[in-house]
Amino acid sequence: MGLGTTSPLTVLGCALAVHSAAATGSHHFATDSSTFDYVVVGGGTSGLVVANRLTENRHSYFDDKPEAIIPWYSTAVDTSVLLNPRSAPNSKLYNATHNVTVAAVVGGATVVNGMGCDRGSKADYDAWEELGNPGWGWNGLLPYFKKSTTFTPPNPDVVDRWNITWNTAAYGKGPVQVHISNFQYPDIDTIWEGFRQQPGVTFPPGSSSGFGPGAYWSANTIDARGMTRSTARSAYYDPVNKTRSNLRLVIGQTATELLFDRGKPLRAKGVRVVSSFDAKVRNVYARKEVILAAGAVMTPHLLQVSGIGPASVLKAAGIKVEKDLPSVGANFQDHATVVLWFNLSTPSFPNSDSISNNATYNATVWEEYLTNRTGPVAAANSNSIIYYSLAQVLSPSAAASVASRLLAQDARQYLPAIYSTSSALLRGFKAQRAILAQRFTTNTSSYTAQPLRGNGQSPSPLLKPLSRGTVTLNLTHPESLPVVQYNTFINPIDEELAVAVVRRSRRYWASPALQKLGPTERQPGAEYQTDTEISDYLKANRLALFASLAHPSGTCAMMPEKLGGCVGSDLRVYGVKGLSVVDASVIPLISGTSLQATVYAIAEKAADIIKARG
């Protein structure tokens, strides 16, 4: 692992991938019993940020395929670098199971994601502070949103042609490259005309200033210098790989267990890893801290197999309880998404389906990209998005009525069983619920959104879910992939509001401007009209209701322990010294947009917090 004389840091990367490019020498093996200042588990989004920053004073596992580099591929997921556990059957959805997208590659989810790069509203992050995390509100995070990003605007003629807006002040000179493509399909005019026809819509400048509901030019993680995907790897690892002798990334190593000094207090001293190259088990040690960055599905799993988690679950799996922490794997949140589809009888040419269904166009635009780095292949999924508050989905009075009914619920009835055994978890959920009820009655944060590409696909995520899922180790085979239960619609208000979101989406497509495209609803279909009809359709059709938008979060929540938190605002795991979490697991309440910008900011802030400890 060649860490030079100081040997401060190692990143255990992507140990779970089995694909792709040949890895070379020093990345392959963690020397048994090596000691570092920090051991970071997870060479993904948050892990590479923290590793880069902590060493400021180094395959798969490296994915260099076109899918990981060319923006157009953001319209589909490269499943070859994913672990794909299935979720547990959900009785609310006729026992349906769903894909769980866990990236296993250097750069983590940023290598496969949809490249949308928005921030939630100010109120979304202020909620984190309200939940007992000083310094983690919008004002506390803004410097890190800026520190992580650089924005490159489109060309001036493109800006004029499309009235593209952004807020330069929201960005800094950070490693993650953010851009709005110069290429837009002609029907995007119609999409925006439709936005303008929605009652009460506002047009804030840029989706990165915390404004909340409104119609936006949404940015992408595109490096405008070569029109390539900007990832945690390209932003935080590649630039320092050759020059940081104090950073080593080891690939193909799965962290299987944390190692402890079992004094009082318990102290994490290292990690046991198994190599996918020689199947050997090795121990690596951290002088200062072990930092978990394995993502919101695998971090709680690693904690649980190591004896940190709900005691009842650990005992049932035959695992020695090091620290009873019911929060590990609870509070699981994602953005369940309803997806409407419209057949368009009169779309313009070209449109966002043309690359797939017109061979001549396909050949032309690929040639254009390879020659000039322009055209639709240089563009990502979508730049046009409208966010709605709950009051805009329903009406202010109906939203207030939902908030009152939410507060009147017997919370335990609609939560996973673990909440009935932990009064702290229940208190924490009630604190979240009070905040959500307040947000439901204002226009300060978004309840849903429509990111649109100009074809007939119309997804709308539920950005403020009330249902809570769980990530739990497999009781009979703890070492295997965890059991992921999304629990979509376990809270009936989520189901009720999903129906309202379908109606909101239909209203958009019924607006006069959209008739230019000749839309006919194919999914669910105009015959589904009553609440029950719509709801039953969603529950029975996996393509109409995604349980996940690949935004797992919350499974090691940053909140006071008495509110069912797992880490404090210093990101240290309660009851264990020398152990921090820096990934999407710490998000206490999921923010109302896609997560990558938020995770980058969390990790930047985490690095400063950890550095300050010395």
Ligand SMILES: Cc1cc2nc3c(=O)[nH]c(=O)nc-3n(C[C@H](O)[C@H](O)[C@H](O)COP(=O)(O)OP(=O)(O)OC[C@H]3O[C@@H](n4cnc5c(N)ncnc54)[C@H](O)[C@@H]3O)c2cc1C
């Ligand atoms: C398909 C997909 C589409 C998405 N689309 C968008 C989008 O358009 N916009 C947006 O903002 N967000 C999007 N997201 C979400 C966003 O990318 C993630 O929330 C964010 O990148 C998560 O960062 P993380 O550090 O928590 O986890 P990750 O980036 O997943 O990193 C975890 C890393 O840990 C490694 N690891 C896991 N377990 C172990 C172990 N036991 N030992 C060693 N290493 C381990 C993994 O290999 C991985 O490299 C998407 C995500 C996916 C998967």
